Amino acid sequence: MNKRKVRVRFAPSPTGPLHIGGVRTALYNYLFARQQGGDLILRIEDTDSQRFVPGAEAYITEAFRWLGIRFDEGPEYGGEFAPYRQSERKDIYNVYIGQLLDAGHAYYAFDTPEELESRRKKTANFQYDASSRMQMRNSLTLPAEETRRLIESGEKYVVRVRIEPDELVRVNDLIRGEVVVHSSVMDDKVLYKSADRLPTYHLANIVDDHLMEITHVIRGEEWLPSAPLHVLLYRYFGWTDTMPCFAHLPLLLKPEGNGKLSKRDGDRLGFPVFPLEWEDPKTGELSPGYRESGYLPEAVVNFLALLGWNPGNDQEILSVDEMIRLFDLSHCSKSGARFDYEKGKWFNHHYIRTKADKELANLFLPILKAHGIQAEPAYVEKVTSLVKERVNLVKELWDLSAFFFSAPVAYEEKTVKKRWKDDSAARLAELAEVANSCTPFDAQHTEACVKSWIESKGYHLGNIMNALRLALVGESKGPHIFDITETLGKEETIRRIRRAIDVLK
Ligand code: GLU
Numbered sequence: 395m396n397k398r399k400v401r402v403r404f405a406p407s408p409t410g411p412l413h414i415g416g417v418r419t420a421l422y423n424y425l426f427a428r429q430q431g432g433d434l435i436l437r438i439e440d441t442d443s444q445r446f447v448p449g450a451e452a453y454i455t456e457a458f459r460w461l462g463i464r465f466d467e468g469p470e471y472g473g474e475f476a477p478y479r480q481s482e483r484k485d486i487y488n489v490y491i492g493q494l495l496d497a498g499h500a501y502y503a504f505d506t507p508e509e510l511e512s513r514r515k516k517t518a519n520f521q522y523d524a525s526s527r528m529q530m531r532n533s534l535t536l537p538a539e540e541t542r543r544l545i546e547s548g549e550k551y552v553v554r555v556r557i558e559p560d561e562l563v564r565v566n567d568l569i570r571g572e573v574v575v576h577s578s579v580m581d582d583k584v585l586y587k588s589a590d591r592l593p594t595y596h597l598a599n600i601v602d603d604h605l606m607e608i609t610h611v612i613r614g615e616e617w618l619p620s621a622p623l624h625v626l627l628y629r630y631f632g633w634t635d636t637m638p639c640f641a642h643l644p645l646l647l648k649p650e651g652n653g654k655l656s657k658r659d660g661d662r663l664g665f666p667v668f669p670l671e672w673e674d675p676k677t678g679e680l681s682p683g684y685r686e687s688g689y690l691p692e693a694v695v696n697f698l699a700l701l702g703w704n705p706g707n708d709q710e711i712l713s714v715d716e717m718i719r720l721f722d723l724s725h726c727s728k729s730g731a732r733f734d735y736e737k738g739k740w741f742n743h744h745y746i747r748t749k750a751d752k753e754l755a756n757l758f759l760p761i762l763k764a765h766g767i768q769a770e771p772a773y774v775e776k777v778t779s780l781v782k783e784r785v786n787l788v789k790e791l792w793d794l795s796a797f798f799f800s801a802p803v804a805y806e807e808k809t810v811k812k813r814w815k816d817d818s819a820a821r822l823a824e825l826a827e828v829a830n831s832c833t834p835f836d837a838q839h840t841e842a843c844v845k846s847w848i849e850s851k852g853y854h855l856g857n858i859m860n861a862l863r864l865a866l867v868g869e870s871k872g873p874h875i876f877d878i879t880e881t882l883g884k885e886e887t888i889r890r891i892r893r894a895i896d897v898l899k
Contacts, residue, residue: 398607398609399431399433399607399609400430400431400432400433400609400610401427401432401433401435401606401607401608401609401610402423402426402427402608402609402610402611403434403435403603403606403608403611404416404419404423404424404434404435404465405437405438405439405599405602405613406420406438406439406454407438407439407440407442407595408438408439408440408446408447408450408451409442409445409446409447409450410447410450410672410674411450411668411670411672411683412453412457412669413667413668414646414666414667414668414669414684414698414733415614415645415646415655416614417457417461417669417694417698418643418646418698418701418702419613419614419643420458421461421695421698421699422612422699422702422721422723422726423612424463424464425699425717425721426610426612426721426723427466428718429718429719429721434464434465434466435465435466435467435468435475435478435608436454436455436458436465436467436470436471436478437478437479437480437606438451438454438468438469438478438480438481439480439595439598440479440480441480441481441592441593441594441595441598442592442594442595443590443592447675448675449675451469451479453672455469456670457669457670460685460691461669461691461694461695462691462692462695463695475606475607480598481592483598483602484591484592484593486601486605487586487592487593487601490597490601490631491585491593491597493631494553494555494585494631495553497630498556499555499556499630500553500554500555500556500585501527501532501533501534501553501554501556502532502533502544502545502551502552502553503522503533503552503553503554503582504531504536504549504550504551505531505532506550509530509531510522513526513530521581522554522581522582523559523578523580523581524559524578524582525559527554527582532554534556545588550587550588551588552584552585552586552588553585553586554583554584554585555582555585555626555627555630556582557577557580557581557582558577560576560577560578561577562574562576562577563575563577563625564625565618565621565622565625565640566639566640567640567641567642568610568639568640568641568724569641569642569643569644569723569726569727570618570642570728573618573621573622575622577622580622580623580626583623585597595620596620596623596624596627600628600631603638604628604631604633604636607636608638609638609639610638610639610640610641611640611641612641612643612723613641613642613643614642614643614645615642615643615644615645615730616645617642618642621640621642625637641723641726643702644702644730644731645730645731646701646730646731647731647732647733648732648733649663649733649734649735651730651732654730655667657681659733660682663735665735665738666682666683666684666687667681668681668682668683668684669684669685669694670683670685670686671683671686687787687789688742688786688787688788688789688790689742689787689788690742690745690746690757692714692745693738693741693742693745693746694738694741694742695714696710696711696741697737697742699717700712701731701733702726702727702731703721703722703725703727704725704727705717705720706720706722710741711741711744739786739787742786742787743786746782746785746788747782747783751775751776751778752775754778754788754791755771755774755777755778756771757788758774758778758791758792759771759774761788761789761791761792762774762799765792765796767799767800773798773881776881777795777798777799777881778791780795780873780874780878780881781794781795781873794871797867797868797872798878798881798882801889801890801893802866802868802890802894803868804868805864805868805869805894805898806864806868806869806870809864809869809870810864810898812870813860813861813870814861814864814898815857815861817857818857818858818861818898819895819898819899821857821858821861822862822891822894822895823891823895824847824851825844825847825862825891826888826891828843828847829843829844829879829887830884830888831843832844832884835879835880835884835887836880837876837877837879837880838876840876840879840880841876844858844876861894862875862891863875864894864898865890865891865893865894865895866878866879866882866890866891
């Protein structure tokens with residue numbers, strides 16, 4: 395067989411916002427596709443009409459746009475295997491359901507929900523399988539004419555796969571090795587429901603992976619139990635030669651390491667589990683997202699890449715190009731990856747520090763606007779450069795730099811007590827004069843002017859600097875004091891000094 399072009403897919407069901415674990419799955423597919431010179435496909439698995447949530451698909455598309463994960467094919471991107479929404483592929487699945495029925499690998503079942511329920515009550519651990527199917531109401535137990543009559547009369551039915559017992563089903567997993575399951579523990583899963591005229595996940599997933607020429611199925615561990623059925627379906631269809639390789643990624647675990655990461659962990663510990671903010675269309679409930687919480691996409695990508703994979707050494711900061719070069723499914727761990735959100739912040743801090751001032755300032759502008767502030771982009775850029783070293787989240791830029799945009803209206807009491815001395819008003823009045831005659835007003839020159847004045851008068855440097863900071867900032871924080879004066883400019887610096895004297899004298 396010729397070596398096929400690598401084609402992978404991310405196949406979310408639009409049942410709500412995309413969980414961060416799904417983002418990681420998509421990222422690994424992306425890295426693998428790029429490394430192999432292959433294609434990445436987005437397929438929307440919307441065959442469960444009960445769980446369909448409007449807006450979820452648009453959310454998914456927007457999240458990947460923000461993260462910089464680009465697909466080669468998908469509903470928005472087109473491609474030669476279109477359509478990429480399963481709800482638009484109904485007719486295709488019908489053909490394949492028919493094929494399984496004709497070959498005897500599937501059968502019609504008419505059991506009502508009530509009948510199934512009463513069976514479950516009677517038999518503990520009831521399973522619809524080889525041991526029980528002959529006692530149920532299906533096309534294996536009913537005469538052929540009766541089956542036909544029921545279908546024609548519009549009776550609701552499902553199509554179930556017919557799993558033969560006593561056989562070992564082998565799944566070769568690139569991460570887990572060979573996983574062997576005894577077919578007797580597998581049940582006759584539903585492949586199609588006449589009620590909504592749609593196939594279930596299993597059938598649509600397999601048929602599409604086959605038709606879309608998928609070579610590798612990289613997905614979350616929660617799908618591992620489905621893999622034996624998928625292997626059997628490939629065989630029933632006669633597609634074993636082109637069956638994709640499987641790779642089931644480890645779970646994302648709670649920060650404490652016990653159990654699966656959930657939205658509740660995020661709420662409890664104060665971190666998002668979704669890439670973007672999400673408003674539930676039914677309840678209006680708002681769930682926080684990484685973007686709105688002040689994360690950079692490059693930080694989220696780097697953080698997620700290392701949750702379940704490592705480059706083979708302890709390098710932590712990796713560009714996307716490096717990840718693409720180094721990514722290796724055999725370096726993915728089998729055991730769950732603890733979701734260390736503090737580490738996520740650490741990555742964000744790194745990427746904020748190293749981001750160009752101008753780009754960071756662009757992210758800061760809307761935050762300023764939300765605070766009612768219109769400022770010159772060049773000024774915002776300068777302020778950003780002064781505070782970004784100390785920021786973990788983009789929105790913290792505001793906390794550290796608000797005083798650059800609005801002069802203090804009040805002065806922090808405890809700082810006033812500690813830093814405002816009896817002679818502070820007199821000294822600052824002199825300082826305002828010194829500042830006024832200091833030209834140019836850049837940090838270096840102003841610092842020299844001020845220091846030589848203090849020296850010539852024999853004043854206490856620390857006291858004056860502390861009082862000056864209080865006047866300019868309103869409290870005792872902030873970057874280097876002469877970076878502040880330079881940024882504020884001479885006029886504003888003097889104005890703030892005079893105002894502090896007025897208020898605090
Ligand atoms: N639609 C499934 C999901 O929502 C896809 C699982 C798979 O990748 O096969 O995760």
